Amino acid sequence: MTAEYKVQGDIAIISLSNPPVNGLGHSTRVGITQGLDKANADPAVKAIVLTGDGKAFSGGADIREFGTPKATQEPNLNSVIRALEYSAKPVVAAVHSVAMGGGLELALGCHYRVAAPGAKIALPEVKLGILPGAGGTQRLPRVLGVETALNMIVSGDAVNSEVLASLPGQKLFDQLSATPESLIDEAIALARKVAAEGAPLPLVRNLPCSHPQGDAYFQFARNMVKGMAKNFPAPAKCVDAVEAATKRKFDDGMAFERDIFMNLMLTPESRALRHVFQAERAAAKIPDVGDDVKPRAVNKVAIIGAGTMGGGIAMNFLNAGIPVVMLEMKQDALDRGVGILRKNYEAQVKRGKLKADKLEQRMALLSTTLSYDDLKDVDMVIEAVFEDLGVKEAVFTKLDAVMKPGAVLASNTSTLDVNKIANFTQRPQDVVGLHFFSPANVMKLLEVVRGAKTAKDVMATVMAVAKKIKKTAVVSGVCDGFIGNRMIEEYSRQAGFLVDEGATPQQVDRAIEKFGFAMGPFRMGDLAGNDIGWAIRKRRYVERPDMKYSKAADLLCEMGRYGQKTGAGWYDYQPGKRDALPSPVVDKLIDEHRKALGITPRKISDQEIVERLVFALVNEGARILEEGIASKASDIDMVYLTGYGFPLWRGGPMLYADTVGLFNVVQSMKRFARNPHDDAKFWQPAPLLRKLADEGKTFN
Ligand code: 3HC
Ligand code: NAI
Numbered sequence: 001m002t003a004e005y006k007v008q009g010d011i012a013i014i015s016l017s018n019p020p021v022n023g024l025g026h027s028t029r030v031g032i033t034q035g036l037d038k039a040n041a042d043p044a045v046k047a048i049v050l051t052g053d054g055k056a057f058s059g060g061a062d063i064r065e066f067g068t069p070k071a072t073q074e075p076n077l078n079s080v081i082r083a084l085e086y087s088a089k090p091v092v093a094a095v096h097s098v099a100m101g102g103g104l105e106l107a108l109g110c111h112y113r114v115a116a117p118g119a120k121i122a123l124p125e126v127k128l129g130i131l132p133g134a135g136g137t138q139r140l141p142r143v144l145g146v147e148t149a150l151n152m153i154v155s156g157d158a159v160n161s162e163v164l165a166s167l168p169g170q171k172l173f174d175q176l177s178a179t180p181e182s183l184i185d186e187a188i189a190l191a192r193k194v195a196a197e198g199a200p201l202p203l204v205r206n207l208p209c210s211h212p213q214g215d216a217y218f219q220f221a222r223n224m225v226k227g228m229a230k231n232f233p234a235p236a237k238c239v240d241a242v243e244a245a246t247k248r249k250f251d252d253g254m255a256f257e258r259d260i261f262m263n264l265m266l267t268p269e270s271r272a273l274r275h276v277f278q279a280e281r282a283a284a285k286i287p288d289v290g291d292d293v294k295p296r297a298v299n300k301v302a303i304i305g306a307g308t309m310g311g312g313i314a315m316n317f318l319n320a321g322i323p324v325v326m327l328e329m330k331q332d333a334l335d336r337g338v339g340i341l342r343k344n345y346e347a348q349v350k351r352g353k354l355k356a357d358k359l360e361q362r363m364a365l366l367s368t369t370l371s372y373d374d375l376k377d378v379d380m381v382i383e384a385v386f387e388d389l390g391v392k393e394a395v396f397t398k399l400d401a402v403m404k405p406g407a408v409l410a411s412n413t414s415t416l417d418v419n420k421i422a423n424f425t426q427r428p429q430d431v432v433g434l435h436f437f438s439p440a441n442v443m444k445l446l447e448v449v450r451g452a453k454t455a456k457d458v459m460a461t462v463m464a465v466a467k468k469i470k471k472t473a474v475v476s477g478v479c480d481g482f483i484g485n486r487m488i489e490e491y492s493r494q495a496g497f498l499v500d501e502g503a504t505p506q507q508v509d510r511a512i513e514k515f516g517f518a519m520g521p522f523r524m525g526d527l528a529g530n531d532i533g534w535a536i537r538k539r540r541y542v543e544r545p546d547m548k549y550s551k552a553a554d555l556l557c558e559m560g561r562y563g564q565k566t567g568a569g570w571y572d573y574q575p576g577k578r579d580a581l582p583s584p585v586v587d588k589l590i591d592e593h594r595k596a597l598g599i600t601p602r603k604i605s606d607q608e609i610v611e612r613l614v615f616a617l618v619n620e621g622a623r624i625l626e627e628g629i630a631s632k633a634s635d636i637d638m639v640y641l642t643g644y645g646f647p648l649w650r651g652g653p654m655l656y657a658d659t660v661g662l663f664n665v666v667q668s669m670k671r672f673a674r675n676p677h678d679d680a681k682f683w684q685p686a687p688l689l690r691k692l693a694d695e696g697k698t699f700n
Contacts, residue, residue, distance in 0.1 A: 003031025004053065005038060010195075011188050012039035016052040021059030024102045026070040028062070029080050032106075036083050036091075047191035048087065050110055051094035051184065052103075057119070060101025061133075066265075066274060077102050077134040078254070081109030085203050090194045094187035095161070095173075096180055100124050105134040108143065108172075111201045112194060114187040115161040115173045116180040122158035126234045128277060129270025133261030135205075137241035138253040142207040143171040146217070146242060153238045154225055171207065205250045218243045231516065231649040232269050268659055272651030275700065276641065279634035279652070283474050284467070286459055287631055295461040296406060298468075302327060302378040304395055305385040306337025306368075309412055312440025313382055315341060316469040318362040319441070325367045325374060334368045341366070344441065372402045380408040380465065382434055389416055393424045400425035408458055410434040414485065415536070418451045418478050428453040432462055435482055436471075437643050445643030446471035447482050472642045477629040484639045486624065487653075490616040490682065492533060495521040496550025498609055499590060501677050502601030505570040506582055511606035512613055516647025521613070522570040523580050526563035530556060530570070548679045552593050556586070599677060611668050612678075617653040618665060622686035625699070633699035654699040662693035 002018035014035035016022035096116035229235035348354035422428035433449025466473035509520025563569035571580035637652020673683035
């Protein structure tokens, strides 16, 4: 049983005991109802206190049970709450630390509630694509008023217990304990008092619920959520359910909420958000690096190279209060780098995102140097110099000579072999890749590249550091492009073939943006600079002459159309503006290119565009998985969601493939392989994909 029962004098205490956060799984629910039965049957017990062991009152329904029969097995959460309401002896909830989702709903079923200060109170279900399913939408408005409750339900954000307890007229908390430590004693005292008074037991369900503006308010609320929640059905449903609380009898409102809850649970959007919740936490875990592996201390960081990436990387550490020393070859490069960094902070101050005194505090943590001697006391160094193996060798040789033993040596290389870089030193076990994305102070993703010799505690260290600087760290093995760029290369190749065959860059961008990508491949190329891809292709033509590419992008670059920075790329740009305008020059270039290839352009559907682009990611993702470059499919999804603008509501490319069905994905690939203008070899489904499809399984 995952709820403890004990009797203290004339009070029974039921304490949820289901680590890590007292999720309300089946055995916990059974534990609560059995405790209630015992307490009600024991004549020595006058009242009951319900609380949670450890670091939460309760984090809500047990997410691990979702989609399993246990989730709804009796007693389900609503039945537990009904049992609390019907308890003949008063039940006082002693709420501390975290009361979220079903946890808060459980407390709302109790007759009284005492909260510890500093407790985080929320109905966060909307963040999982659902709504509260155990009366939250019906009971919270009755204790907090419709507007406060709806704001909490639609945002899912946590509010501190003191804030809620101070709201005029609130009936959520009967009492706020003086300190977190005094919570249980105060809850027991209240339980004794109400038991002695013997007054009828108050039930939230019996409180009235209305809004003075009625329909007009709900119309307003609907308009508010519409923009916010374009691709998610749950927020609008939250409004419907809270409105029902004001219009229907309590039990009808409960049935209405339940219906919506069950339907939302089945939506692909909810599946995606629940997947992301778990994927995010799973990414932080490395299969062979357990909790027993202790991270090294990182109190000071050095960054080599004050260019685009060096400056952005430095900001992450300064923001987290970690001192940074930046090294360059020349003073003017340092001055330029520091100047840009300060300007970035100043822009944040201007936009009201940062207080002026914080700017100076952060800048004070930054020092600069031209000498490696100044790096002797540093715990971790991140190299962000030119992308050239010779330059990296020079830098890592010097680092090896000066850094203290045990310091972590990281490289931000985006394409070079981390094992080679490690072998430039006498301490390859301390070397790791930390692939930040540009702009490094903004992008959430951090690919952690584990070399063949990288020590486990170095992995633990960089994962801990990533958490401190608020990055989503995903571990990748060593390969060309790591997880993200290796996959995007296949996506880009498809974009090229689609243009060769008859699509316009605008059509490709429009189709994939409609699917939900933040930006299509051609607008993206123009933004990042088409010369970057060109340089990679030129290397590929030598290294992998068998690989097939559309040459349209090369022709574009030969014309100097690198993108926004040259005022022209796949699109035309007006000076000072970023709007991508269709270009007659590019139309002509593509037209002539097709003629040279002997291709008669055909009409390509948006569906084909989306499938070819996304399934290219999926097939390469499957190869990455079977090679062990990524340890789980959900890691690949996290890379795409946090670094490449993949639509959140589709949960990442691998989950999307699961949703489409791997059988269907393989069928499409076989069809693409028959297209003479495409790359038949690439479209052979990865063996892992084929196997999973044959067995009717999924990636996740
Ligand atoms: N059920 C089961 N496990 C849960 C859980 C839950 N509701 N919430 C969190 N966990 C697990 C996490 O998966 C993680 O497990 P791991 O250690 O194996 O990776 C562990 O608890 C710690 O989670 P965090 O890393 O997020 O720890 P934090 O201390 O930063 O945060 C928290 C704790 C605030 C509870 C946060 O985890 C959170 O926001 N959880 C989500 C809560 C939620 O969405 N609840 C609603 C569930 S739906 C519901 O209740 C439906 C109902 O209306 C019928
Ligand atoms: P950049 O050219 O803007 O900056 C490089 C800086 O390193 C320059 O300021 C240069 O003076 C300095 N430098 C060069 N050699 C040096 C040496 N021997 N010692 C000290 N400083 C030296 O380059 P950027 O874009 O910042 O890239 C840096 C690294 O980050 C590269 O490895 C690149 O592949 C990688 N990267 C770049 C991304 C991007 O979008 N720009 C994204 C992810 C990784």
